Amino acid sequence: MTDLTASPRTDPLSLYRYRDGLYAVDLITAALQMDFFTWLASHPSSLQQICAHHGFSPRPVDVMMTLFATHGWVMQKDGVFHLSATGQEHLHSKSEWFLGPYYASLHDRPIARDYLEVLRTGKPAGWSGDKAAFDWHKAMEQEDFARSFTAAMDCRGRYLAQALAKSLDLKGRKKLLDIGAGSGIYACCIAAQHPHLQATVFDQAPVDRIAVKLIVERGCADRVRVTTGNMFEGLPLDCDVHLYSNVLHDWDVKEVRELLAISHASLPPGGLLIIHDAFIHADKTGPQHVAEYSCLLMHSTQGKCYSTGEYAELLVEAGFTPGDYQDTVVGRGFMVAVKN
Ligand SMILES: C[S@@+](CC[C@H](N)C(=O)[O-])C[C@H]1O[C@@H](n2cnc3c(N)ncnc32)[C@H](O)[C@@H]1O
Numbered sequence: 001m002t003d004l005t006a007s008p009r010t011d012p013l014s015l016y017r018y019r020d021g022l023y024a025v026d027l028i029t030a031a032l033q034m035d036f037f038t039w040l041a042s043h044p045s046s047l048q049q050i051c052a053h054h055g056f057s058p059r060p061v062d063v064m065m066t067l068f069a070t071h072g073w074v075m076q077k078d079g080v081f082h083l084s085a086t087g088q089e090h091l092h093s094k095s096e097w098f099l100g101p102y103y104a105s106l107h108d109r110p111i112a113r114d115y116l117e118v119l120r121t122g123k124p125a126g127w128s129g130d131k132a133a134f135d136w137h138k139a140m141e142q143e144d145f146a147r148s149f150t151a152a153m154d155c156r157g158r159y160l161a162q163a164l165a166k167s168l169d170l171k172g173r174k175k176l177l178d179i180g181a182g183s184g185i186y187a188c189c190i191a192a193q194h195p196h197l198q199a200t201v202f203d204q205a206p207v208d209r210i211a212v213k214l215i216v217e218r219g220c221a222d223r224v225r226v227t228t229g230n231m232f233e234g235l236p237l238d239c240d241v242h243l244y245s246n247v248l249h250d251w252d253v254k255e256v257r258e259l260l261a262i263s264h265a266s267l268p269p270g271g272l273l274i275i276h277d278a279f280i281h282a283d284k285t286g287p288q289h290v291a292e293y294s295c296l297l298m299h300s301t302q303g304k305c306y307s308t309g310e311y312a313e314l315l316v317e318a319g320f321t322p323g324d325y326q327d328t329v330v331g332r333g334f335m336v337a338v339k340n
Helices: 013-019 024-033 038-044 048-054 060-068 085-090 098-107 110-119 144-169 185-193 207-217 253-266 288-300 309-318
Strands: 073-078 078-084 175-179 197-204 224-228 241-245 270-275 318-326 333-339
Touching: 013 288, 013 318, 024 038, 024 060, 024 098, 024 288, 024 333, 038 048, 038 078, 038 085, 048 060, 048 073, 060 073, 060 110, 060 253, 078 098, 110 185, 110 288, 144 185, 144 241, 175 185, 175 253, 185 207, 185 224, 197 207, 197 253, 207 288, 253 309, 309 333
Parallel strands: 175 197, 175 241, 197 224, 241 270
Antiparallel strands: 073 078, 270 333, 318 333
16 A cells, blocks of 8 residues: 655656746747847736737736746736837847847747747647547546546655645534645545545546546445546536646636536535645736746646636635645645535
């Protein structure tokens, strides 16, 4: 039986950071290719004005401007983005220190090209630029893709989940629902750390079958069960804790609102909702590595890394009282909220 309460002896931070931040350079390249910074210098603009002028969608522009703000290349004042001194000196095509040509050889990278399209359509590009796998939610219904994607989430979660489990206060709670659970690694680690708790892993086919096998292999099947379903069509009613781990970041605001409303309807009064994810600061000036990870999500899913402020607003709107954000490891953390 695997000891799911153990932590590794060494720190894998840089391995997570390379993978998470991979796409940021392509978004910077796409912006330079459009000479976006030179335009912004003479047109300080709100997010809406940037979208209206360039024919862009709000979600990718928000991710792009957050990335630039975390580097100090743009600054936001009263909702208007301005090019900073660094931006004027190194990103403006009329500056003697302009670095645009240094990035020109990257214009043909598939992900950089995708960004020109994602900015305009607001729709995700294919996973890793592969047009054949265009909609990864659909791809997750295919056995092979589901298996390799779930393996990726599982090995990432092996480290993140035990850290989350150790940080949670679940005294007096009875049953956790791990929504969009993948392999069930989070439910298993939380159950291992909190022996009084039962858990249900909730996902769709064929991920449910992959989860059953791994839960048995890990020796957790006595307290962790699997339920198959579509989270947008309702959730089991017998749980007093809901966990969304790396799930809401795959979806746009409309779907996040729907999921929070479904959770609210399914939890008892006083029920606990946990969002485990990578969070942007409320003022959207950091952390830089989360802004980089958000580029990857914006490119390949319908979501992004939301800020703590955005989540707090959505939680209040859905009828929850949000608590403070708490860090765990490798730029991840969680927010809890109690059903009013
Ligand atoms: C990014 S993975 C996160 C997995 C896991 N929670 C983690 O933190 O690693 C998103 C998961 O949501 C599941 N999912 C997507 N749409 C779903 C739906 N409509 N109903 C249930 N699960 C869904 C996917 O199958 C996938 O396992």
